[in-house]
Each structure stands twice: as structure tokens, then as C-alpha cells.
Amino acid sequence: MEYVTILLDGLAYGMVLFIISVGLTVTMGLMRVINLAHGAFAMIGGYAAAALIQAGAPFAVALALATLGVAALGALAELLLYRPIYRKGELSQSLMTFGLTFVVIAALTSIFGPGVRPIPIPSALDGMMNLGFRAYPTYRLFLIVVGLALMGLLWLLIDGTLFGARLRAAVDNPRMCQAVGVNVRLLFTVAFALGCGLAAFGAVAGAQLMPLDSYYALRYLVLFLVVVGVGGLGNFRGSFVAAVGLGVVDTFSKYLVPNAAPYVFYGLVVALLLWRPDGLMPARSAS
């Protein structure tokens, strides 16, 4: 295996992690709610898209419908399930969202049955692309491009729009934000829906790298949380750095030391969290 190829694989994997996790950093940083159900929303999107594709829908349509559908579902969940727990402690929050994950896993499995739900690569993305110095799978390049594009879009959205300014203000100081008349409740709902939609998008687009099966929501949950924690709660740039960094490290260690890969990964995570308990890029300055 050549290192450049491994690096590209790592980047592709990291981008998928980023796309899925970025919504979680908003939930945990902005709403300060422990959300262990983020993987469940991603999983719903993946399963829905798989079903649509099986029914004959094109990949792009399935991707779009799954993203929008899960965003709507996320808004609903925020209203019905998350609002009552904002004021409760982190324990109640983890319990409720843990439970939600179990319910989602159970429901999806009883509807669609156990086993992997395949999302085939669309023909346009199948095959190899010549990069000049080597050929590389188009699908993975697509992931890298989408991840970078999303990062750029978020940058514009969060640093360049009123919505973004409000979001940043709410992360920094929710009370002040409320006091100056920002509708924080609405902001929460919209941000939560957006995060869930992105999770679904990432799950569908990255299904080749992170296969959709019954335990998807639990298996990758720790991964998403880790990206958010290492990046710094509420900091999407931190999430990007953490996701790409961890993706590359994990991919390299899987190629180089296959048996020790989980140790490298979690060892690095533990070390990073101990070194910087507030993440690499904490959103709020310590006060």
C-alpha cells in the first residue's frame, strides 16, 4: 500500500466523520445537551435511503429525501423529546438519548430485518479517476470534495450570515443572546434539524466506509462523540480538524498495525482528552 493512497483513504473517512459529527457539536455545544442519539438519526437516514434505492429511486434523490426527512424528524424530536430535558442533568440527558438510540435501532431492525443495508455506489461515482500520478476511486474523491465543500459552506454560514452570528452568540452566551431578543428556542430547533439532516447525509454518502447495519447507531456513536469532544464542543472547525486527523490516524494504523488499530485510536483519544479536557479548540474561553 502506498502512503498517499492511505492518506487519501484517511481523508475520505475523516470527511464522513466530519459530515456526520458536525451536527452533534452544535447540539452539544449550543444546547449543552448530551446527545447520545445522534448516531440514531444518521442511521434512520441511511436506512431510509437504502429503502428508497431498493424501491428504484436514484442515489441523488434518495440522498436528498433522506437528508430532508431526517431534518424534519429531528425538528420534531427536538420539540417533543429534547426540550423537556434541557434543564435536567447530564445523567437524565444521557439516559433519555441512550434510550432513544435503542428504540430507533429496535424499530429499524424490526422493520427492515437484521444485517447490512446496502447502498450501492451510483454509476457516476463508480470506477477510478486518474489523478495524474495515480488512479484513485472516484467515490472516495467525491467524499473528500463534499467534505471540503461542506466545511466551506459552514464557514460561510456561520461566519458570514446573521443566522451564524446568532448561533455563535448563543454558543458563547445563551442568556445574553436571549436577552437581546434572539429567539433561542427557534434557533435550537433549526440548528438541531440541520445537524440531524447532515448526519443523515453523511450516513448515506459514507455508507461504503461505514456500513449500515443494526448496531450502526451504537457502534459509531463513540466515534462521533469523540470527534466532538476532541474538537471542542460547539466548534465546527475543531470538529473538522479532529475528524480528519482521527480519520487519517485510524486509517494509517489499520493498514500498518491492524490488530492494534483500536488501541492507537482510543489511546490517542484518551491522551488528547486528558491533555486538553475542553478539546483542541474550545468554543468558549475559560471564564
Add this chain to the structure above:
Amino acid sequence: MTASFATDPVLNVRGLSKTFGSLHVTRSIDLDLHAGARIGLIGPNGAGKTTFVNLLTGVIPADAGSIALDGRPIERLSAERRVRRGLVRTHQLNALLLEETAVDNIAIAIAERDRKAWRMLRYGAAWRACVEEAHDWLREVGLARLANGRVSELSYGDQRLLEIGIALSLKPRVLLLDEPAAGVPSGEAHAIHAMIERLPRDVAVLMIEHDMELVFRFAREIVVLVAGGVYTRGAPAEIAADERVRAVYLGRSAA
């Protein structure tokens, strides 16, 4: 600084400094506290009074300077160890165990002071002794009637008194009072003022307070902090007459 005492100071602070980024929040502060000292620390908002207390108590690490308690350096000790050496503070906002009773709040502190708080299985007599002593301290601060009341149900003024009672039960060498009367309704303030007058004579006390009447009645020396540094210091009468101090306060309040 002129030391008018023959004895060595209990607390000796030299060149204590702290910067946050480019902001000098504490500029090379020197301070001596002798046994029985009553020093008031005043200054306009943002002068760095609370930062100074946090540096002394070890809540945040200092960039430079030395702190010695009874001649032994403590600037490298953790906040908890400084407390066990006798450097005790009260908090501006309440930091009480709200689910416990008033007497247990003090008994827990006494157990800690007497190194009994690691006891898990054999503790009956030791704990009873802590509770008994805690009742004495409650009488001392005038809360005996509320000994078995839950702290969350005490009035704000009584909570402040309990805060002082906990600090006293630790038998401090140096006591830092961080705005002991802040936010207490006027009806309850007299009890706190009276308590402050009755603090044990041998304890060195440093009080931070916005209530000028209280500070000038209590303190025998006043240190004025401006922009992180000591602006001036002296007897209350001198400070009260100092035009520059008045200007600092007026200047701030006019801004």
C-alpha cells in the same frame, strides 16, 4: 512597605503577578498579614480583587511572585493544601452543600480539618465529635436554632453566616472574606456585620467588600487596588481623606 509589627507576618506575599494574554490583571502585589490583622481590600470594579484572592487561594496559578504562610512557601501548593495549612476563604456567591443540614455542612468541614474524612467503616465516635463541635460553631455564628434545617431552606443572610461559620470551624490562620455582606437584605445585614466584628482576635483577616461603610469600620489598614496593582495603602482615615482614591472611584463611576 513599612512593617509596624515586631513579629513575622502570618501571610507574606511578594511580587504576585498574573497576566491573561496581554492583560495584566495582577501587577506585582506585595502584602503582609500579621496575626490579628484587619485589612480591607478595595478598588473599583475590574481592579482585580477577585483575581488576587484566586491567586492567593490557588484557584488559578500565579505567573510570578511568592506566597508564604507562617514562613513556609505555599505558592506551589494546590488550593486544597493551602486550606489545610490554614489559608481559608469565604465565597462571594454561596458555595454550600444545599442538600445537607447546617450542622452537617460544618461537621463535614471539621472532619476534613481533623483528617477524619477518609474514614469509611470505623467512624462512629469521630463523627459524633465532629457534629458536637459543629453545634458549637453554629452557636458561635448565631445559627443554633437552625442546626437541623436544610441549607437550601435557610434565608440568604443565614446562608452567609453559615459560610463564615464553616470557614471559622477550619480554625484558619488567615481568613479571606470575599464580599461577606454582598446581596444580603438590609434586615439581615446587621447580624453579618456583628459577626465580622466578633471574628477571633488572633486570625489575620483580609476583607474584600464594596460596602465602604463596612470596610472603613472593620479595617485597620486599607489597600486600594487599581488596574491590578496596589494604588495606595494606609489607615482608613488617610484613605478616606485621599483625593486620588476618591478620583479613582468617581472617575470609574462617571465613565
Add this chain to the structure above:
Amino acid sequence: MSESEIIRPVAAPARPGLPLLAGRLLPWAAVIVVFFALPDRLTLGANVFIMALFALSLDLAVGYAGIVSLGHAAFYGIGAYAAAICAIHLTPDPILGLVFATIVAALFGLVTGMLILHTRGVTLMMLTLAIAALAAETANQAHAITGGDDGLQMPELEPLLGHFHFDLWGRTAYLYSAAVLLVWFLISRRIVRSPFGRSISGVRQNVRRMRAIGTPVWGRLVATYALSAGIAGSAGALAAQSTGTVGLNAMSLLASGTVLMVLALGGMGRLYGAFIGALVYVVLQDFAAEMDPFRWMFVIGALMIAVVLFLDDGLMGLADIVGRRFSGRVR
């Protein structure tokens, strides 16, 4: 009348009245009655005790010290594997196996606790998750020792105390688990009322206060975490010894979530909550034995959501409300 003049009776009186004493003995009397009255359900009973012990261990960490552990199954699993490994390689004596498992789990708790208990809140929760993931991965990969995916089979154990064989009906396992639970319960109750126990409860209520009275917070939390891990290890060892098998699922996230749910269902920070939660959970599980695992997962998940949304203090809290309504007494 000013509020400060009301003197409220708080906490338990020094000498419990007769009804209170009877209330405390009731659960243990029930243990004996069930033994004679339901001889064919003793395996189920042992499961209740084991789950109660596991939840009790979590209660010390979460309910008393405020350490939210999302990976407590790691300690339970380590205890289970240690008991099996001890039986295979060291000695078939069940009590020695139990002690060995408890010590191994407590040591693991001690070491990981020393590492992670500097942190708080979300970071700490993630670290507990990451460490549980590492432990589970180790169990999965160390085929030679843990059997990997296949798990381990316990060899035949020596009779308990040299006399009591582990019988097919689970009589020995039942009494053995009940006895271990009783011992840990008495120790835990003693500890939570001790100066140590009060100080860790203080850390949960207000860290700033405890630092201000000179409490070595980190040390207290590490000690509590190690103790909690040791008790969880005991529970895992009992499970391994009474069922005869250990598998990777002992360490899963589902197991960590389940024990959190059991504790929340019963009620945190009151020791007995663990018992009630475990009883309800295991009996439910028994009713659902015919269900496929995913249906069962649905039931657990729905229970977790319901507990958070509708049952703040768990069943014990509900019992308090009902009790007050009937007796008109203040807790």
C-alpha cells in the same frame, strides 16, 4: 412567621422506629421467603441480586459521587472474565474467584480513575466511554485469554465453602448471590454514612465548597471509583459463576446503558433504588424471554425515555410520594 424559625426534622432519626426497622428487614425477609416458596424461580432470583449489585456499584459512583459513568459494564465484564480466568487457570474455589475478580476490577477502576477523574462533565463521560470501548476491544482481541467472540466457559467450580454444590436449580447460586449482595450492601450503607461518604456526596453537590474546606477531591473520587469498580466486578464474577459462561456482551454499551436505566428506574443515591430497579427489570426481562432481542431492546429504550420524562426520582421517589400521602410524614 419567618421561614428561619421553622425547625424541620431532616434525615433519619438516630434510632429507627419499629415500623422503619421492619421496612428495612422486609426485602431480606422476602429473599428467604422466595427461596422456599418459589424453588423453581431461583435462577431468576439470582439474576435480580446480581443486577442489583451491579446497579448498587453504579449508584455509589453516580448517585453519591456524581461521576457519570457511561462505561460501567467494563468493570462488570472485567470481573466476569477475571472470575472465569481464575477458575480455569488458578483455582476452582468460587470465593477466591470472587475476591480475585473484585480486586482486578477495582485495580482497573483505580488506574483508569486516576487518569480520567481530573476531568468533569462531558469530557469525563466521553472518557468513560472510550475506556469501556478499549476494554471491550481487548476482550475481543485477546483470543488466547478471553476466547474472543466465543467467550469463555466456566469449568466446574468447587462446592461453595466446601459443602454447597452449584446445583441445577440454582439454590446455591441464589443464596450465594444474596449473601454477597447483603455484604456489599451493608458495607456500602456504612460507607455512605461515613465522613468519607459525606465528603463524596459533598463533591457531587458542590466541588467548590469541598475544595474550600481542603478536600482532596481527586483522591476521594478515585477511591470511590475504584470501590464502585470493585463492586461491579463482584457482580460480574457472580454472573459468570452462576451462569457458567462469559461473553463479550457483558462489556457492551447496551450493558452499560441497561445498568444506568435500572438505577434510574429504581432511584439514584439511595442504595435501595438499585434493588427495586433490578427486581422490576429482571422480572420484565423474564416475561419478555420469548421476545426477539430487538423487541427487548425496544422495551429497554422506551423504559429509559419514560423514566427520564415521567419518573424523576425513580420508583423509590414514587414510593416516597405515595408513602407521604398515606402517613402525612415528612421524609
